[in-house]
Amino acid sequence: MAGENMNGSSIPKLISSEMAMLWNTYIADTAAVCCIKHYIKTNEDPDVLPVLNYALTIAEDHIDEIASLFNTEEFPIPDGFNEQDLHIDAPKLFSDVTYLRFMHHLGRTGLNAYSLAKSVSARKDVRSMLKKYYEQTEKLFDMAAEAMQEKGIFIRSPYIEYPKKVKYVSDQRFLGGIAGKKRQLLAIEIAHLGTNIELSNIAKTMLLAFSQVAKEKMISNYFKKGYDMSLEHVEYFLNVLKNDDVAYPSTWDGSITDSTITPFSDKLMMFLIASITAVGVMDFGIAIGASIRKDLAIQYAKMMIKVGSFADDGAKMMIDNGWLETPPQSLDRDELRKK
Structure with a gap:
Protein backbone atom coordinates (compact mmCIF):
# COMPACT_ATOMS: atom_id res chain seq x y z
CA MET A 1 0.00 0.00 0.00
CA LYS A 151 51.05 7.92 6.55
CA GLY A 152 52.66 8.17 3.11
CA ILE A 153 50.77 5.19 1.74
CA PHE A 154 48.43 6.97 -0.67
CA ILE A 155 49.31 5.78 -4.19
CA ARG A 156 48.76 8.49 -6.76
CA SER A 157 48.27 8.09 -10.49
CA PRO A 158 51.45 8.77 -12.49
CA TYR A 159 52.46 12.34 -13.29
CA ILE A 160 52.81 13.31 -16.96
CA GLU A 161 53.96 16.54 -18.54
CA TYR A 162 51.41 19.29 -19.18
CA PRO A 163 50.65 19.76 -22.90
CA LYS A 164 52.48 22.71 -24.48
CA LYS A 165 49.62 23.76 -26.78
CA VAL A 166 46.21 22.76 -28.10
CA LYS A 167 46.45 20.11 -30.84
CA TYR A 168 44.02 18.18 -33.07
CA VAL A 169 44.30 14.57 -34.20
CA SER A 170 45.31 14.35 -37.88
CA ASP A 171 46.12 10.66 -38.28
CA GLN A 172 43.75 7.72 -37.87
CA ARG A 173 46.63 5.71 -36.44
CA PHE A 174 45.83 7.63 -33.25
CA LEU A 175 43.14 4.99 -32.67
CA GLY A 176 45.81 2.31 -32.55
CA GLY A 177 45.79 -1.24 -33.78
CA ILE A 178 46.17 -4.78 -32.55
CA ALA A 179 49.83 -5.11 -33.51
CA GLY A 180 52.72 -2.79 -34.21
CA LYS A 181 53.83 0.37 -32.48
CA LYS A 182 51.23 1.94 -30.21
CA ARG A 183 50.82 5.66 -29.70
CA GLN A 184 51.56 7.15 -26.29
CA LEU A 185 48.87 6.70 -23.67
CA LEU A 186 46.31 9.44 -23.07
CA ALA A 187 45.98 10.85 -19.57
CA ILE A 188 42.50 9.34 -19.24
CA GLU A 189 43.83 5.91 -20.27
CA ILE A 190 46.57 6.18 -17.65
CA ALA A 191 43.98 7.17 -15.05
CA HIS A 192 41.91 4.05 -15.72
CA LEU A 193 44.97 1.83 -15.71
CA GLY A 194 45.86 3.26 -12.30
CA THR A 195 42.34 2.74 -10.94
CA ASN A 196 42.30 -0.85 -12.12
CA ILE A 197 45.75 -1.53 -10.65
CA GLU A 198 44.49 -0.38 -7.25
CA LEU A 199 41.24 -2.36 -7.44
CA SER A 200 43.06 -5.49 -8.61
CA ASN A 201 45.51 -5.15 -5.73
CA ILE A 202 42.69 -4.87 -3.19
CA ALA A 203 40.99 -7.92 -4.70
CA LYS A 204 44.32 -9.78 -4.72
CA THR A 205 44.85 -9.13 -1.01
CA MET A 206 41.32 -10.19 -0.05
CA LEU A 207 41.41 -13.31 -2.19
CA LEU A 208 44.77 -14.51 -0.91
CA ALA A 209 43.75 -13.96 2.73
CA PHE A 210 40.38 -15.65 2.27
CA SER A 211 41.96 -18.63 0.50
CA GLN A 212 44.10 -19.02 3.62
CA VAL A 213 41.20 -19.16 6.09
CA ALA A 214 38.19 -20.52 4.17
CA LYS A 215 36.74 -23.63 5.82
CA GLU A 216 35.62 -25.40 2.64
CA LYS A 217 38.40 -26.58 0.32
CA MET A 218 36.36 -25.86 -2.81
CA ILE A 219 35.84 -22.27 -1.69
CA SER A 220 39.51 -21.87 -0.79
CA ASN A 221 40.45 -23.07 -4.27
CA TYR A 222 37.97 -20.63 -5.79
CA PHE A 223 39.60 -17.74 -3.93
CA LYS A 224 43.06 -18.89 -5.05
CA LYS A 225 41.85 -18.94 -8.67
CA GLY A 226 40.63 -15.36 -8.26
CA TYR A 227 43.95 -14.35 -6.72
CA ASP A 228 45.86 -15.70 -9.73
CA MET A 229 43.54 -13.82 -12.08
CA SER A 230 43.96 -10.54 -10.17
CA LEU A 231 47.72 -10.99 -10.20
CA GLU A 232 47.64 -11.36 -14.00
CA HIS A 233 45.62 -8.16 -14.29
CA VAL A 234 48.03 -6.15 -12.15
CA GLU A 235 51.01 -7.40 -14.16
CA TYR A 236 49.32 -6.51 -17.47
CA PHE A 237 48.39 -2.99 -16.37
CA LEU A 238 51.88 -2.31 -15.01
CA ASN A 239 53.50 -3.61 -18.20
CA VAL A 240 51.36 -1.28 -20.33
CA LEU A 241 52.60 1.68 -18.29
CA LYS A 242 56.19 0.42 -18.31
CA ASN A 243 56.16 -0.05 -22.10
CA ASP A 244 54.98 3.55 -22.41
CA ASP A 245 57.80 4.77 -20.12
CA VAL A 246 55.21 5.92 -17.59
CA ALA A 247 56.54 5.54 -14.07
CA TYR A 248 53.93 4.22 -11.68
CA PRO A 249 54.52 4.50 -7.92
CA SER A 250 55.26 1.30 -6.05
CA THR A 251 52.17 -0.81 -5.75
CA TRP A 252 51.18 -2.29 -2.43
CA ASP A 253 50.64 -5.79 -1.24
CA GLY A 254 48.36 -5.61 1.75
CA SER A 255 49.98 -7.31 4.69
CA ILE A 256 48.30 -10.60 5.59
CA THR A 257 49.04 -12.35 8.87
CA ASP A 258 49.77 -16.06 9.23
CA SER A 259 46.40 -16.75 10.85
CA THR A 260 44.42 -19.70 9.50
CA ILE A 261 41.43 -18.97 11.74
CA THR A 262 38.70 -17.22 9.81
CA PRO A 263 37.08 -14.07 11.21
CA PHE A 264 34.18 -14.41 8.76
CA SER A 265 31.87 -17.13 7.51
CA ASP A 266 32.50 -18.61 4.07
CA LYS A 267 29.14 -17.12 3.07
CA LEU A 268 30.27 -13.60 3.98
CA MET A 269 33.64 -13.99 2.27
CA MET A 270 31.94 -15.21 -0.91
CA PHE A 271 29.67 -12.16 -0.83
CA LEU A 272 32.62 -9.79 -0.38
CA ILE A 273 34.42 -11.32 -3.34
CA ALA A 274 31.24 -11.22 -5.44
CA SER A 275 30.90 -7.52 -4.60
CA ILE A 276 34.46 -6.55 -5.53
CA THR A 277 34.19 -8.67 -8.68
CA ALA A 278 31.08 -6.72 -9.71
CA VAL A 279 32.97 -3.46 -9.17
CA GLY A 280 35.80 -4.82 -11.32
CA VAL A 281 33.47 -5.64 -14.20
CA MET A 282 31.96 -2.15 -13.95
CA ASP A 283 35.39 -0.49 -13.92
CA PHE A 284 36.52 -2.48 -16.95
CA GLY A 285 33.38 -1.40 -18.78
CA ILE A 286 34.00 2.26 -17.98
CA ALA A 287 37.63 1.88 -19.03
CA ILE A 288 36.57 0.45 -22.39
CA GLY A 289 34.49 3.56 -23.06
CA ALA A 290 37.37 5.84 -22.12
CA SER A 291 40.21 3.98 -23.86
CA ILE A 292 40.58 5.01 -27.49
CA ARG A 293 43.57 2.74 -28.09
CA LYS A 294 42.15 -0.46 -29.55
CA ASP A 295 44.58 -2.82 -27.83
CA LEU A 296 43.48 -1.53 -24.40
CA ALA A 297 39.77 -1.76 -25.19
CA ILE A 298 40.17 -5.32 -26.50
CA GLN A 299 42.14 -6.39 -23.43
CA TYR A 300 39.57 -4.88 -21.07
CA ALA A 301 36.82 -6.73 -22.95
CA LYS A 302 38.70 -10.03 -22.56
CA MET A 303 39.15 -9.35 -18.86
CA MET A 304 35.43 -8.63 -18.48
CA ILE A 305 34.59 -12.01 -19.99
CA LYS A 306 37.06 -13.83 -17.74
CA VAL A 307 35.94 -11.99 -14.59
CA GLY A 308 32.31 -12.55 -15.56
CA SER A 309 32.94 -16.29 -15.82
CA PHE A 310 34.65 -16.23 -12.41
CA ALA A 311 31.65 -14.39 -10.94
CA ASP A 312 29.26 -16.90 -12.51
CA ASP A 313 31.14 -19.80 -10.91
CA GLY A 314 30.93 -18.03 -7.57
CA ALA A 315 27.20 -17.41 -7.90
CA LYS A 316 26.63 -21.11 -8.63
CA MET A 317 28.60 -22.06 -5.51
CA MET A 318 26.54 -19.64 -3.42
CA ILE A 319 23.30 -21.08 -4.80
CA ASP A 320 24.45 -24.64 -4.10
CA ASN A 321 25.18 -23.65 -0.50
CA GLY A 322 21.89 -21.76 -0.06
CA TRP A 323 23.72 -18.45 0.45
CA LEU A 324 22.32 -16.32 -2.39
CA GLU A 325 19.39 -14.24 -1.20
CA THR A 326 16.92 -13.50 -3.99
CA PRO A 327 16.79 -9.77 -4.85
CA PRO A 328 13.44 -8.06 -5.59
CA GLN A 329 12.19 -9.14 -9.00
CA SER A 330 9.16 -8.84 -11.24
CA LEU A 331 6.31 -11.35 -11.01
CA ASP A 332 6.52 -14.53 -13.08
CA ARG A 333 3.14 -14.38 -14.82
CA ASP A 334 3.54 -17.86 -16.32
CA GLU A 335 3.98 -19.35 -12.83
CA LEU A 336 0.96 -17.44 -11.54
CA ARG A 337 -1.22 -18.83 -14.34
CA LYS A 338 -0.21 -22.38 -13.39
CA LYS A 339 -1.59 -21.99 -9.85
Whole structure:
Protein backbone atom coordinates (compact mmCIF):
# COMPACT_ATOMS: atom_id res chain seq x y z
CA MET A 1 0.00 0.00 0.00
CA ALA A 2 1.06 3.57 -0.53
CA GLY A 3 1.60 5.47 2.70
CA GLU A 4 0.85 9.02 3.73
CA ASN A 5 3.17 11.85 4.64
CA MET A 6 2.70 14.29 7.55
CA ASN A 7 0.31 16.41 5.49
CA GLY A 8 -1.94 13.43 4.86
CA SER A 9 -1.18 13.25 1.14
CA SER A 10 -0.44 9.92 -0.50
CA ILE A 11 3.13 8.62 -0.87
CA PRO A 12 3.65 6.45 -3.95
CA LYS A 13 4.98 2.93 -3.52
CA LEU A 14 8.66 2.27 -4.10
CA ILE A 15 9.55 1.85 -7.75
CA SER A 16 11.80 -1.01 -8.90
CA SER A 17 15.01 1.04 -8.95
CA GLU A 18 14.38 2.31 -5.42
CA MET A 19 13.68 -1.21 -4.19
CA ALA A 20 16.87 -2.49 -5.79
CA MET A 21 19.16 0.25 -4.51
CA LEU A 22 17.81 0.16 -0.95
CA TRP A 23 17.84 -3.66 -0.86
CA ASN A 24 21.43 -3.78 -2.14
CA THR A 25 22.51 -1.10 0.33
CA TYR A 26 20.97 -2.99 3.25
CA ILE A 27 22.70 -6.26 2.33
CA ALA A 28 26.05 -4.56 1.71
CA ASP A 29 25.94 -2.63 4.97
CA THR A 30 25.13 -5.72 7.04
CA ALA A 31 28.24 -7.29 5.50
CA ALA A 32 30.27 -4.14 6.18
CA VAL A 33 29.23 -4.09 9.85
CA CYS A 34 30.54 -7.63 10.36
CA CYS A 35 33.89 -6.81 8.75
CA ILE A 36 34.41 -3.44 10.42
CA LYS A 37 33.62 -4.82 13.90
CA HIS A 38 36.47 -7.30 13.50
CA TYR A 39 38.77 -4.61 12.10
CA ILE A 40 38.06 -2.42 15.14
CA LYS A 41 38.57 -5.32 17.55
CA THR A 42 41.99 -6.15 16.06
CA ASN A 43 43.18 -2.65 15.07
CA GLU A 44 46.31 -1.36 16.81
CA ASP A 45 46.80 1.97 15.03
CA PRO A 46 45.13 4.98 16.71
CA ASP A 47 45.18 6.89 13.41
CA VAL A 48 43.08 4.22 11.72
CA LEU A 49 40.49 3.82 14.50
CA PRO A 50 38.48 7.05 13.80
CA VAL A 51 38.01 5.98 10.16
CA LEU A 52 36.80 2.52 11.20
CA ASN A 53 34.48 3.91 13.87
CA TYR A 54 32.90 6.36 11.43
CA ALA A 55 32.46 3.64 8.80
CA LEU A 56 30.68 1.45 11.38
CA THR A 57 28.44 4.32 12.50
CA ILE A 58 27.18 5.12 9.02
CA ALA A 59 26.68 1.46 8.08
CA GLU A 60 24.55 0.88 11.19
CA ASP A 61 22.63 4.09 10.49
CA HIS A 62 21.79 2.88 6.98
CA ILE A 63 20.62 -0.51 8.26
CA ASP A 64 18.28 1.04 10.84
CA GLU A 65 16.86 3.62 8.45
CA ILE A 66 16.25 1.22 5.57
CA ALA A 67 14.72 -1.39 7.91
CA SER A 68 12.33 1.26 9.24
CA LEU A 69 11.32 2.26 5.72
CA PHE A 70 10.81 -1.36 4.68
CA ASN A 71 8.61 -1.96 7.74
CA THR A 72 6.48 1.06 6.82
CA GLU A 73 6.19 -0.21 3.25
CA GLU A 74 5.40 -3.77 4.43
CA PHE A 75 8.44 -4.85 2.44
CA PRO A 76 10.29 -7.92 3.78
CA ILE A 77 13.58 -6.99 5.43
CA PRO A 78 16.46 -9.00 3.91
CA ASP A 79 18.37 -11.44 6.10
CA GLY A 80 21.74 -10.06 5.01
CA PHE A 81 24.54 -10.87 7.44
CA ASN A 82 24.67 -10.96 11.23
CA GLU A 83 26.70 -12.09 14.23
CA GLN A 84 26.64 -15.68 12.95
CA ASP A 85 28.84 -14.56 10.05
CA LEU A 86 31.37 -12.91 12.35
CA HIS A 87 33.90 -14.67 14.57
CA ILE A 88 34.82 -11.61 16.59
CA ASP A 89 37.53 -13.33 18.65
CA ALA A 90 39.41 -14.64 15.61
CA PRO A 91 43.00 -13.38 15.29
CA LYS A 92 43.96 -10.46 13.09
CA LEU A 93 44.00 -11.35 9.39
CA PHE A 94 44.95 -8.01 7.78
CA SER A 95 47.30 -5.19 8.77
CA ASP A 96 46.00 -1.84 10.00
CA VAL A 97 47.21 -0.21 6.78
CA THR A 98 45.11 -2.70 4.84
CA TYR A 99 42.06 -1.75 6.93
CA LEU A 100 42.63 1.85 5.84
CA ARG A 101 42.85 0.86 2.18
CA PHE A 102 39.66 -1.18 2.51
CA MET A 103 37.86 1.89 3.91
CA HIS A 104 39.16 4.01 1.04
CA HIS A 105 37.83 1.43 -1.40
CA LEU A 106 34.51 1.27 0.49
CA GLY A 107 34.21 5.04 0.20
CA ARG A 108 34.98 5.04 -3.51
CA THR A 109 32.45 2.34 -4.37
CA GLY A 110 29.85 3.97 -2.12
CA LEU A 111 30.20 7.30 -3.90
CA ASN A 112 29.54 5.60 -7.24
CA ALA A 113 26.64 3.54 -5.89
CA TYR A 114 24.78 6.36 -4.11
CA SER A 115 25.25 8.76 -7.01
CA LEU A 116 23.63 6.22 -9.33
CA ALA A 117 20.97 5.31 -6.77
CA LYS A 118 19.80 8.89 -6.37
CA SER A 119 19.74 9.46 -10.12
CA VAL A 120 17.24 6.59 -10.59
CA SER A 121 15.04 7.37 -7.57
CA ALA A 122 11.76 9.30 -7.67
CA ARG A 123 10.40 9.58 -4.12
CA LYS A 124 11.55 12.64 -2.23
CA ASP A 125 12.18 10.75 1.03
CA VAL A 126 14.30 8.15 -0.77
CA ARG A 127 16.29 10.82 -2.62
CA SER A 128 16.88 12.59 0.69
CA MET A 129 18.15 9.36 2.28
CA LEU A 130 20.50 8.67 -0.61
CA LYS A 131 21.80 12.23 -0.57
CA LYS A 132 22.67 11.79 3.11
CA TYR A 133 24.33 8.44 2.39
CA TYR A 134 26.40 10.03 -0.36
CA GLU A 135 27.55 12.83 1.94
CA GLN A 136 28.42 10.37 4.71
CA THR A 137 30.38 8.21 2.28
CA GLU A 138 32.14 11.25 0.88
CA LYS A 139 33.32 12.07 4.41
CA LEU A 140 34.52 8.48 4.90
CA PHE A 141 36.40 8.60 1.60
CA ASP A 142 38.08 11.88 2.55
CA MET A 143 38.97 10.63 6.05
CA ALA A 144 40.60 7.51 4.62
CA ALA A 145 42.40 9.44 1.86
CA GLU A 146 43.79 12.00 4.30
CA ALA A 147 44.91 9.34 6.76
CA MET A 148 46.65 7.45 3.94
CA GLN A 149 48.43 10.60 2.74
CA GLU A 150 49.59 11.42 6.27
CA LYS A 151 51.05 7.92 6.55
CA GLY A 152 52.66 8.17 3.11
CA ILE A 153 50.77 5.19 1.74
CA PHE A 154 48.43 6.97 -0.67
CA ILE A 155 49.31 5.78 -4.19
CA ARG A 156 48.76 8.49 -6.76
CA SER A 157 48.27 8.09 -10.49
CA PRO A 158 51.45 8.77 -12.49
CA TYR A 159 52.46 12.34 -13.29
CA ILE A 160 52.81 13.31 -16.96
CA GLU A 161 53.96 16.54 -18.54
CA TYR A 162 51.41 19.29 -19.18
CA PRO A 163 50.65 19.76 -22.90
CA LYS A 164 52.48 22.71 -24.48
CA LYS A 165 49.62 23.76 -26.78
CA VAL A 166 46.21 22.76 -28.10
CA LYS A 167 46.45 20.11 -30.84
CA TYR A 168 44.02 18.18 -33.07
CA VAL A 169 44.30 14.57 -34.20
CA SER A 170 45.31 14.35 -37.88
CA ASP A 171 46.12 10.66 -38.28
CA GLN A 172 43.75 7.72 -37.87
CA ARG A 173 46.63 5.71 -36.44
CA PHE A 174 45.83 7.63 -33.25
CA LEU A 175 43.14 4.99 -32.67
CA GLY A 176 45.81 2.31 -32.55
CA GLY A 177 45.79 -1.24 -33.78
CA ILE A 178 46.17 -4.78 -32.55
CA ALA A 179 49.83 -5.11 -33.51
CA GLY A 180 52.72 -2.79 -34.21
CA LYS A 181 53.83 0.37 -32.48
CA LYS A 182 51.23 1.94 -30.21
CA ARG A 183 50.82 5.66 -29.70
CA GLN A 184 51.56 7.15 -26.29
CA LEU A 185 48.87 6.70 -23.67
CA LEU A 186 46.31 9.44 -23.07
CA ALA A 187 45.98 10.85 -19.57
CA ILE A 188 42.50 9.34 -19.24
CA GLU A 189 43.83 5.91 -20.27
CA ILE A 190 46.57 6.18 -17.65
CA ALA A 191 43.98 7.17 -15.05
CA HIS A 192 41.91 4.05 -15.72
CA LEU A 193 44.97 1.83 -15.71
CA GLY A 194 45.86 3.26 -12.30
CA THR A 195 42.34 2.74 -10.94
CA ASN A 196 42.30 -0.85 -12.12
CA ILE A 197 45.75 -1.53 -10.65
CA GLU A 198 44.49 -0.38 -7.25
CA LEU A 199 41.24 -2.36 -7.44
CA SER A 200 43.06 -5.49 -8.61
CA ASN A 201 45.51 -5.15 -5.73
CA ILE A 202 42.69 -4.87 -3.19
CA ALA A 203 40.99 -7.92 -4.70
CA LYS A 204 44.32 -9.78 -4.72
CA THR A 205 44.85 -9.13 -1.01
CA MET A 206 41.32 -10.19 -0.05
CA LEU A 207 41.41 -13.31 -2.19
CA LEU A 208 44.77 -14.51 -0.91
CA ALA A 209 43.75 -13.96 2.73
CA PHE A 210 40.38 -15.65 2.27
CA SER A 211 41.96 -18.63 0.50
CA GLN A 212 44.10 -19.02 3.62
CA VAL A 213 41.20 -19.16 6.09
CA ALA A 214 38.19 -20.52 4.17
CA LYS A 215 36.74 -23.63 5.82
CA GLU A 216 35.62 -25.40 2.64
CA LYS A 217 38.40 -26.58 0.32
CA MET A 218 36.36 -25.86 -2.81
CA ILE A 219 35.84 -22.27 -1.69
CA SER A 220 39.51 -21.87 -0.79
CA ASN A 221 40.45 -23.07 -4.27
CA TYR A 222 37.97 -20.63 -5.79
CA PHE A 223 39.60 -17.74 -3.93
CA LYS A 224 43.06 -18.89 -5.05
CA LYS A 225 41.85 -18.94 -8.67
CA GLY A 226 40.63 -15.36 -8.26
CA TYR A 227 43.95 -14.35 -6.72
CA ASP A 228 45.86 -15.70 -9.73
CA MET A 229 43.54 -13.82 -12.08
CA SER A 230 43.96 -10.54 -10.17
CA LEU A 231 47.72 -10.99 -10.20
CA GLU A 232 47.64 -11.36 -14.00
CA HIS A 233 45.62 -8.16 -14.29
CA VAL A 234 48.03 -6.15 -12.15
CA GLU A 235 51.01 -7.40 -14.16
CA TYR A 236 49.32 -6.51 -17.47
CA PHE A 237 48.39 -2.99 -16.37
CA LEU A 238 51.88 -2.31 -15.01
CA ASN A 239 53.50 -3.61 -18.20
CA VAL A 240 51.36 -1.28 -20.33
CA LEU A 241 52.60 1.68 -18.29
CA LYS A 242 56.19 0.42 -18.31
CA ASN A 243 56.16 -0.05 -22.10
CA ASP A 244 54.98 3.55 -22.41
CA ASP A 245 57.80 4.77 -20.12
CA VAL A 246 55.21 5.92 -17.59
CA ALA A 247 56.54 5.54 -14.07
CA TYR A 248 53.93 4.22 -11.68
CA PRO A 249 54.52 4.50 -7.92
CA SER A 250 55.26 1.30 -6.05
CA THR A 251 52.17 -0.81 -5.75
CA TRP A 252 51.18 -2.29 -2.43
CA ASP A 253 50.64 -5.79 -1.24
CA GLY A 254 48.36 -5.61 1.75
CA SER A 255 49.98 -7.31 4.69
CA ILE A 256 48.30 -10.60 5.59
CA THR A 257 49.04 -12.35 8.87
CA ASP A 258 49.77 -16.06 9.23
CA SER A 259 46.40 -16.75 10.85
CA THR A 260 44.42 -19.70 9.50
CA ILE A 261 41.43 -18.97 11.74
CA THR A 262 38.70 -17.22 9.81
CA PRO A 263 37.08 -14.07 11.21
CA PHE A 264 34.18 -14.41 8.76
CA SER A 265 31.87 -17.13 7.51
CA ASP A 266 32.50 -18.61 4.07
CA LYS A 267 29.14 -17.12 3.07
CA LEU A 268 30.27 -13.60 3.98
CA MET A 269 33.64 -13.99 2.27
CA MET A 270 31.94 -15.21 -0.91
CA PHE A 271 29.67 -12.16 -0.83
CA LEU A 272 32.62 -9.79 -0.38
CA ILE A 273 34.42 -11.32 -3.34
CA ALA A 274 31.24 -11.22 -5.44
CA SER A 275 30.90 -7.52 -4.60
CA ILE A 276 34.46 -6.55 -5.53
CA THR A 277 34.19 -8.67 -8.68
CA ALA A 278 31.08 -6.72 -9.71
CA VAL A 279 32.97 -3.46 -9.17
CA GLY A 280 35.80 -4.82 -11.32
CA VAL A 281 33.47 -5.64 -14.20
CA MET A 282 31.96 -2.15 -13.95
CA ASP A 283 35.39 -0.49 -13.92
CA PHE A 284 36.52 -2.48 -16.95
CA GLY A 285 33.38 -1.40 -18.78
CA ILE A 286 34.00 2.26 -17.98
CA ALA A 287 37.63 1.88 -19.03
CA ILE A 288 36.57 0.45 -22.39
CA GLY A 289 34.49 3.56 -23.06
CA ALA A 290 37.37 5.84 -22.12
CA SER A 291 40.21 3.98 -23.86
CA ILE A 292 40.58 5.01 -27.49
CA ARG A 293 43.57 2.74 -28.09
CA LYS A 294 42.15 -0.46 -29.55
CA ASP A 295 44.58 -2.82 -27.83
CA LEU A 296 43.48 -1.53 -24.40
CA ALA A 297 39.77 -1.76 -25.19
CA ILE A 298 40.17 -5.32 -26.50
CA GLN A 299 42.14 -6.39 -23.43
CA TYR A 300 39.57 -4.88 -21.07
CA ALA A 301 36.82 -6.73 -22.95
CA LYS A 302 38.70 -10.03 -22.56
CA MET A 303 39.15 -9.35 -18.86
CA MET A 304 35.43 -8.63 -18.48
CA ILE A 305 34.59 -12.01 -19.99
CA LYS A 306 37.06 -13.83 -17.74
CA VAL A 307 35.94 -11.99 -14.59
CA GLY A 308 32.31 -12.55 -15.56
CA SER A 309 32.94 -16.29 -15.82
CA PHE A 310 34.65 -16.23 -12.41
CA ALA A 311 31.65 -14.39 -10.94
CA ASP A 312 29.26 -16.90 -12.51
CA ASP A 313 31.14 -19.80 -10.91
CA GLY A 314 30.93 -18.03 -7.57
CA ALA A 315 27.20 -17.41 -7.90
CA LYS A 316 26.63 -21.11 -8.63
CA MET A 317 28.60 -22.06 -5.51
CA MET A 318 26.54 -19.64 -3.42
CA ILE A 319 23.30 -21.08 -4.80
CA ASP A 320 24.45 -24.64 -4.10
CA ASN A 321 25.18 -23.65 -0.50
CA GLY A 322 21.89 -21.76 -0.06
CA TRP A 323 23.72 -18.45 0.45
CA LEU A 324 22.32 -16.32 -2.39
CA GLU A 325 19.39 -14.24 -1.20
CA THR A 326 16.92 -13.50 -3.99
CA PRO A 327 16.79 -9.77 -4.85
CA PRO A 328 13.44 -8.06 -5.59
CA GLN A 329 12.19 -9.14 -9.00
CA SER A 330 9.16 -8.84 -11.24
CA LEU A 331 6.31 -11.35 -11.01
CA ASP A 332 6.52 -14.53 -13.08
CA ARG A 333 3.14 -14.38 -14.82
CA ASP A 334 3.54 -17.86 -16.32
CA GLU A 335 3.98 -19.35 -12.83
CA LEU A 336 0.96 -17.44 -11.54
CA ARG A 337 -1.22 -18.83 -14.34
CA LYS A 338 -0.21 -22.38 -13.39
CA LYS A 339 -1.59 -21.99 -9.85
